[in-house]
Amino acid sequence: MYVIWGMKMKVKIKNFLVLALIALTVTATWSQEAESEFIKSIYDQSLTKGSSYDWLHYLTKKVGARLSGSPQAAAAVEYTRQMLDSLGLDRVWLQPVDVPHWVRGEAEQVRIINSTVLGTQDLHAASLGNSVGTGPLGLVGEVIEVKSLQEVEDLGRAKIEGKIVFYNRPMDKTLHRTFMAYGGAVDQRGGGASQAAKYGAKAVLVRSMTTATDDVPHTGALRYQDGVPQIPALAIATRDADLLSQLLKQEAVKVFLRNTCRMQKPEPSFNVIGEITGSKYPNQVILVGGHLDSWDVGEGAHDDGAGCVQSMQVLQTLKRLGYRPQHTLRCVLFMNEENGGAGGEAYAKAAIADNIFHLAAIESDAGGFLPLGFGLSADAEVIDHYLEMVMPFNDYLQPLGLELTKGGGGSDIGPLRPQKGMLFGLSPDSQRYFDYHHTHIDTFDKVNERELTLGAAAMTTLVYLLDQLGSP
């Protein structure tokens, strides 16, 4: 077989490849009939009898927002424990974990107070998670717009001191995968406050992390650097960010800020865990999980109620189908992904201490949208071995509209990386995620039952294939 330049020969080679693949498919059909049949039963069961959508309804509408340390987070722990308990699993338990307890306080105020054009104008704002408050009287400052943390350093103390720094670099709309655009902008939210504080700023405003242009402010965690003064930080809606930016081109703008959010003392909480014990390798775990906490606005429907109920449905489906796994299958609902990651850390610490190897962990934390595949990551030493093992799964996955690719994982399962197992992230359609992410409109009605359920079925399929064909 020669590789020849030009389209015509290329087509011929392609035809040959197609024939070769068909031949492989035919041989595959015989040895893989049982697997394909079982996968069909997973989908039938999931799409007609799965409980994920009903569970999500309860979690969003009856429990609601459930930030770490809140009474609602405790309700979510108890509800999901009871639901897992009702599935007839081998074991359901709570794993204690101490979590930070941040509260938003009164409704935030961000008000332009001196515009010759607009007069007084309120902006749609939300304090960033972990932020300190302004105090009850609020504060006033002149706004200076920047596009990056680097720009703050470049401007230096002379320009920044005493100001309110306004980070306004948008997410890049031209990127097909919105998580890439998020990754390219979110440093402003996470690190912008401390960066500005180093140069004497009194507060920061951050353009909301979304590709949409609307009036919805997006909260999300900031991290204060040790040894740097802690200053208040708030997100403003993208339409308001555009307005403020335009105004700043014309005149100096002063803003009044008031928020009363604060970090309180840590509280006890739990990861919620359910398990079907492996018949052959009880100490080798295949984990599915999401995070049970959410931000305190909205209902935490896509982020990450969806991932929780999908993970629960994986065990429900396999249990109902009477499947006896070789490996131990665990559903883990992590606490405190949003503003600390304490649940993921505690889980991995215990697993490593108890020498419970996690052959694979699959996290769903990108929304309950149409599943398009999974991304795999692992320690550099072992990734090639794993890729060779799991890439043939694509024969099963592609007819389901799924593709397994390199690069994935999730923040709750990340701490398991030293065990050198496989870390998978479910990859759904990402186009709508940042319309709702960390907002008061991340509500139940934004989740489609079939898309949510197809995600659960996809995860169940991957768990099944890993249990049948995977090895360390």
Add this chain to the structure above:
Amino acid sequence: MYVIWGMKMKVKIKNFLVLALIALTVTATWSQEAESEFIKSIYDQSLTKGSSYDWLHYLTKKVGARLSGSPQAAAAVEYTRQMLDSLGLDRVWLQPVDVPHWVRGEAEQVRIINSTVLGTQDLHAASLGNSVGTGPLGLVGEVIEVKSLQEVEDLGRAKIEGKIVFYNRPMDKTLHRTFMAYGGAVDQRGGGASQAAKYGAKAVLVRSMTTATDDVPHTGALRYQDGVPQIPALAIATRDADLLSQLLKQEAVKVFLRNTCRMQKPEPSFNVIGEITGSKYPNQVILVGGHLDSWDVGEGAHDDGAGCVQSMQVLQTLKRLGYRPQHTLRCVLFMNEENGGAGGEAYAKAAIADNIFHLAAIESDAGGFLPLGFGLSADAEVIDHYLEMVMPFNDYLQPLGLELTKGGGGSDIGPLRPQKGMLFGLSPDSQRYFDYHHTHIDTFDKVNERELTLGAAAMTTLVYLLDQLGSP
């Protein structure tokens, strides 16, 4: 190369295939750099400066529902003509077409009147398009449930005469592609009335065509058979269908029906057409299109405002990029897809009479959701030739999350089939489509800007590739 049974050898063969594909990719990179760069510019332009979402806002919120023959349909014609006219195309015109003019009349009533369990109970109902009405006094009849047209024949006149036939076969939720489930159920809506009338039924109720369980009735066209009495036909919401079915297991159920819908005289209307004339093959057309009419409930946002504005954006994007096509590119907004198909028929008739060959026609009429690919169909004589020609496009499409497959098209471009060109249908994520299809909740807010725009970019990319690389 031997095809050997078993997984290990399979992996080796696969590795070989992967290497071969990498080699092909490298050769491809050199010859295809210009194409890839232009496609990138299509996406950048579409995602940052496209007008489809704004146009859709006007079409849904300012014009609204636009059933054939209605004043709103005329407004939609005029609005889209003006918008196309603003793009600086070579030619924009209206193609006359006479259309049926059906009107819904007063709000429908479907009421259980004799239940010992429920007493009187109103059901959520919508007359099927083209249906006759009951007359102002309504009618009362006993309900008989069936699961198919065949069952009506099996039951025969003895059981059917004088009854209200209730078609209640659900769409199959286990089918991954919801259009397959729709295709498996929609004969009840299209042909159920005449089938029941043949055996003396006085009216029919049809379970709404959706996978969702809710209170939303779904209208849609029925076709009366010639020579069979025309009886009223209404869709009821799926939750009501389940209720009625359960009740029928316990007792005989009588229902009162009243609707005042009617077919009026045909009205003049138009297809709206915009064109960039081909520099090399002006008489060979690559067409993009959707249908401008919608049902009279809701706003016709996904069905098919989305397809119209996407098609308009294809020409907008290529025009703005200064692209000079070899073939003539046409955007055609068809009238009367929903209840007659007159626009598609008139367009094809004129094209065939004028000897304007349509190398390809791409229809978007499956909703403005995340695009996943295109399906291709063509006359049996030429399909293999076309498949061989366009399958290599997948090298460009797959990195964009798109796949070109066999089997597709659309009802408006179907009449072009005798020309033996290519007929493509855009295939978006189908999971949510039947939540909204033909209902009062098919509204602007159900459309995501990025998903809509990605569909337009996908169509633009296919048009570009066909223009560059396609030949009859």
